Structure formats: C-alpha cells, structure tokens
Amino acid sequence: MSTAFDAAEFRKALGAFATGVTIITTKAADGSLIGLTANSFNSVSLNPPLVLWSLAETAASLPVFRAAEHWAVHVLASDQEELSGRFARRGIDKFAGLDIETGVGGVPLLKGCTARFECKNAFQYEGGDHIIFVGQVLNFSRSESAPLVFHGGKYAHATRREAPDAKPRSAALSGSFNEGFLGYLLGRSHFQFFGQIRAQLADQSLSDDDFYLLSTLTLRPLISTSELDAGLAAVLRQPSASRLPALAERGLVAQLAMTAESDVAEYRLTEAGRDTALRLISAAKAVELEILERMGAEDGAILKSLLKRFLGVVDPDASVLWDDPTQVAGKIPGSGWDS
Ligand SMILES: Cc1cc2nc3c(=O)[nH]c(=O)nc-3n(C[C@H](O)[C@H](O)[C@H](O)COP(=O)(O)O)c2cc1C
Structure with missing residues (x-):
C-alpha cells in the first residue's frame, strides 16, 4: 500500500x-x-x-x-x-x-x-x-x-458558540451598524468596565487621563513624557505634559530634574502616587474578577487571548511600555497590571 x-x-x-x-x-x-x-x-x-x-x-x-x-x-x-x-x-x-x-x-x-x-x-x-x-x-x-x-x-481554545438565533439585530436606518459591529461591542464594553471605577476617580478629582497616566507610571520607575505620549497614543485626550504638572502639584508624581543633555521631562510616582495608583488598579481588578466570575474564567481567558491578538493588529506598539528591559530590572514592587 x-x-x-x-x-x-x-x-x-x-x-x-x-x-x-x-x-x-x-x-x-x-x-x-x-x-x-x-x-x-x-x-x-x-x-x-x-x-x-x-x-x-x-x-x-x-x-x-x-x-x-x-x-x-x-x-x-x-x-x-x-x-x-x-x-x-x-x-x-x-x-x-x-x-x-x-x-x-x-x-x-x-x-x-x-x-x-x-x-x-x-x-x-x-x-x-x-x-x-x-x-x-x-x-x-x-x-x-x-x-x-x-x-x-x-x-x-474551545468556547461555546452563541445560540443560532442570537443573530445581531440591525438598526432601523439601513446602512447603520448592527449589534455585532466590533466598534460597538468594544466601545460599550470599555465604558461599562471603566464606568464602575469612574466614581472612585471622581471622588479623588481624577480624570480618566490621570488614571491612565498614574497606572502607566507603575510600569517603570521613571518614564519620560515622550514615552508616555507614545505609549498612550490615542488613549490620552491631551499630551501628558499638560496634565502631569497638576498631578505633581498634588504630590502624586515627581519630575526628575532636567539635565543639560536632555530636554525631555521624566516623571516618577511619589509614594502617595503609588498608593493612589495601586488603590485604583485594585478596584479595576476587582471589577475584572467580578465580571470573570459571571462570564466564566475559561471564556474570560479566551477573550483575553483574542483581545491580545486584536491589539497586536490595531496597535502593535501597545506593548512598547511592557517590553522595556528596565521594567524587569527596576520593577516597582506590587506594580498594578499584568500585560
Ligand atoms: C498535540 C500532539 C499530539 C500527538 N499525538 C500523537 C499520537 O496520537 N500518537 C503518537 O504516536 N504520537 C503523538 N504525538 C507525538 C508524541 O507525543 C511524541 O512523539 C513523544 O515523544 C512520544 O513519546 P515517546 O517517544 O517517549 O514514546 C503527539 C504530539 C503532540 C504535541
């Protein structure tokens, strides 16, 4: 044969x-x-x-x-x-x-x-x-x-499929998007997720941008404004330099003295900033945990795996801040996120 x-x-x-x-x-x-x-x-x-x-x-x-x-x-x-x-x-x-x-x-x-x-x-x-x-x-x-x-x-991965009758519904106006439109699903999910910690941000008179800046500063001991702007491109509403001085005034971040060789401002978290960032991040993690408990940890893992691939397509530079070797060498103890 x-x-x-x-x-x-x-x-x-x-x-x-x-x-x-x-x-x-x-x-x-x-x-x-x-x-x-x-x-x-x-x-x-x-x-x-x-x-x-x-x-x-x-x-x-x-x-x-x-x-x-x-x-x-x-x-x-x-x-x-x-x-x-x-x-x-x-x-x-x-x-x-x-x-x-x-x-x-x-x-x-x-x-x-x-x-x-x-x-x-x-x-x-x-x-x-x-x-x-x-x-x-x-x-x-x-x-x-x-x-x-x-x-x-x-x-x-193996995951359960939606029931066959769970077809996405369409808008009344033809040519509009339907319930399965990715932008709708991602956008609505994002707002629901962060909606739950927005009250805590408001309590501390912090904006979404402040939260993104503080949490990103947990990734490394020291980050320049240009690295923050590149790493948070399309995330921040305003350049980081327009918000960081206010956070510095509140004692949450500190600017490193600029040297003659470098005209780029570098910032680090202060102890108070670290406490604030970690408290907010742990509130966000609690939201994650609660959602994963409801949807099932297995499907949560699949969703994360797909979102990582998705992010790699739409924002290949997103991992830049995570990749930095100084992150490993000088990692802040207890720093908030996992990539
Ligand atoms: C996902 C996967 C499936 C495999 N299926 C088989 C299989 O059905 N039969 C087989 O002989 N080897 C299969 N292999 C290869 C064996 O696991 C591999 O050759 C192993 O070294 C054999 O062990 P042994 O040489 O110590 O007996 C598979 C490997 C992987 C990664």
Missing part, C-alpha cells in the same frame, strides 16, 4: 480535524512511569465501553505499551499546554515534580485534567506506521474545566 501524496500536505489536511489533546500513561514492568502526548484518541463503543488511540512505531514507549496490561487516558484542560509539550518530548523524565495518583495496575494518573479514563489494554491492531490500541474503560472521571484543543498543528 503506497501513495504519491505530498506528506506535508497530507499532514496539513489531517490537521484540519480539530481534536482534544490527551496524555496516555502506563507503568513499565521495571516500575518506570511512561507517558506521551497523543491526539489520536477517540471513542469507539459505549457498551462495552471502548476507546482507542494510536502510537507511532518509532515511539520509545512502544514496547512498554505493547506489553502493558493497563493504561490511562488524560484529556487535558486548557491550562495544561505546558504538560502537553513536556509529554511530547523524548529523553526527559516526563513525570519529574508532578503530583501523581496511582490507578488500576499501578498506572500513574495526572491531576487537573478535563477527563480521565483508566483502561484495560484490550486489543492492538497494526495501522500502517502506527499501532492502534483499544482499551476497555474500567473507571473514568471528568470535570467542568474547558479542554485543550489542537487544530492545524497549533493549540487552540
């Missing part, structure tokens, strides 16, 4: 089939713990309960799985990408430092997965350059955590 397929193209076409990611584990006769990442897992039969997966003939673990009486399948959760990478590598102690349980036949069981199936090694079939293992499920468990997904050779 041979084909004239382009191997890379064939692999790409197979990668169009989105799968979960599993780690299959077993215990060798000499007691060593064995495991590998596999996305060839599939259900076979409900009654009797059977599952399958296939193992490359070149895999180091092949002789052990061939001889094994039991093995376990772990369906990975979306936060277990690192574990997937670890079990796809050769020549390392894959179980080092992991908190392991012991299952049927002494098979090592990993924790924190979306689902787990303990199986008896029931049948083995030749399948070209792979061996197909069919297991009879003896025990299983599952959790509500979102699964890790593999698609097109990359890790991906």
Whole structure:
C-alpha cells in the first residue's frame, strides 16, 4: 500500500480535524512511569465501553505499551499546554515534580485534567506506521474545566458558540451598524468596565487621563513624557505634559530634574502616587474578577487571548511600555497590571 501524496500536505489536511489533546500513561514492568502526548484518541463503543488511540512505531514507549496490561487516558484542560509539550518530548523524565495518583495496575494518573479514563489494554491492531490500541474503560472521571484543543498543528481554545438565533439585530436606518459591529461591542464594553471605577476617580478629582497616566507610571520607575505620549497614543485626550504638572502639584508624581543633555521631562510616582495608583488598579481588578466570575474564567481567558491578538493588529506598539528591559530590572514592587 503506497501513495504519491505530498506528506506535508497530507499532514496539513489531517490537521484540519480539530481534536482534544490527551496524555496516555502506563507503568513499565521495571516500575518506570511512561507517558506521551497523543491526539489520536477517540471513542469507539459505549457498551462495552471502548476507546482507542494510536502510537507511532518509532515511539520509545512502544514496547512498554505493547506489553502493558493497563493504561490511562488524560484529556487535558486548557491550562495544561505546558504538560502537553513536556509529554511530547523524548529523553526527559516526563513525570519529574508532578503530583501523581496511582490507578488500576499501578498506572500513574495526572491531576487537573478535563477527563480521565483508566483502561484495560484490550486489543492492538497494526495501522500502517502506527499501532492502534483499544482499551476497555474500567473507571473514568471528568470535570467542568474547558479542554485543550489542537487544530492545524497549533493549540487552540474551545468556547461555546452563541445560540443560532442570537443573530445581531440591525438598526432601523439601513446602512447603520448592527449589534455585532466590533466598534460597538468594544466601545460599550470599555465604558461599562471603566464606568464602575469612574466614581472612585471622581471622588479623588481624577480624570480618566490621570488614571491612565498614574497606572502607566507603575510600569517603570521613571518614564519620560515622550514615552508616555507614545505609549498612550490615542488613549490620552491631551499630551501628558499638560496634565502631569497638576498631578505633581498634588504630590502624586515627581519630575526628575532636567539635565543639560536632555530636554525631555521624566516623571516618577511619589509614594502617595503609588498608593493612589495601586488603590485604583485594585478596584479595576476587582471589577475584572467580578465580571470573570459571571462570564466564566475559561471564556474570560479566551477573550483575553483574542483581545491580545486584536491589539497586536490595531496597535502593535501597545506593548512598547511592557517590553522595556528596565521594567524587569527596576520593577516597582506590587506594580498594578499584568500585560
Ligand atoms: C498535540 C500532539 C499530539 C500527538 N499525538 C500523537 C499520537 O496520537 N500518537 C503518537 O504516536 N504520537 C503523538 N504525538 C507525538 C508524541 O507525543 C511524541 O512523539 C513523544 O515523544 C512520544 O513519546 P515517546 O517517544 O517517549 O514514546 C503527539 C504530539 C503532540 C504535541
């Protein structure tokens, strides 16, 4: 049986089939713990309960799985990408430092997965350059955590889709935007999010711009007005130099003495400024937490991942302030945001 397929193209076409990611584990006769990442897992039969997966003939673990009486399948959760990478590598102690349980036949069981199936090694079939293992499920468990997904050779997210009838509604005026317009969704979300901390800003007679300036100043020990203006381009209503003197007058920021070599003003937070910034940021984080609790942390993580990609498209320079090496060297303790 041979084909004239382009191997890379064939692999790409197979990668169009989105799968979960599993780690299959077993215990060798000499007691060593064995495991590998596999996305060839599939259900076979409900009654009797059977599952399958296939193992490359070149895999180091092949002789052990061939001889094994039991093995376990772990369906990975979306936060277990690192574990997937670890079990796809050769020549390392894959179980080092992991908190392991012991299952049927002494098979090592990993924790924190979306689902787990303990199986008896029931049948083995030749399948070209792979061996197909069919297991009879003896025990299983599952959790509500979102699964890790593999698609097109990359890790991906799985999220619930809107119900089919949740189509965006249109404005009465034809040619206007509809409910699904991205600008509407982003804008409204932004105002709802920050609306909740605006009252606190007002209490302290601080504007939105003041908040953006104070919170950005937590990123580095010292920032120049030109860096602030570049980093907050399209965020600030006015150039930073027009607002910072007022914040300095209130003792929230301090301007570094200008030298003969540099005519750019540099600012840092004072202790009072740091306290104010951190209080506001913690109020904003509380808003985030409350929203994520309502929408679900898993979908929140997906939203963040998509927004990071979105920001990379519309504002590739947004990360400039985060990237600065001095941020790591001179990071302000307890500084407010995560990028
Ligand atoms: C997402 C993903 C899915 C994989 N699926 C399989 C699979 O189904 N079968 C397989 O033999 N190898 C698969 N691999 C590759 C193995 O994990 C990798 O070759 C591993 O080193 C084999 O371990 P071993 O050589 O220690 O037995 C996959 C790797 C990744 C990252």
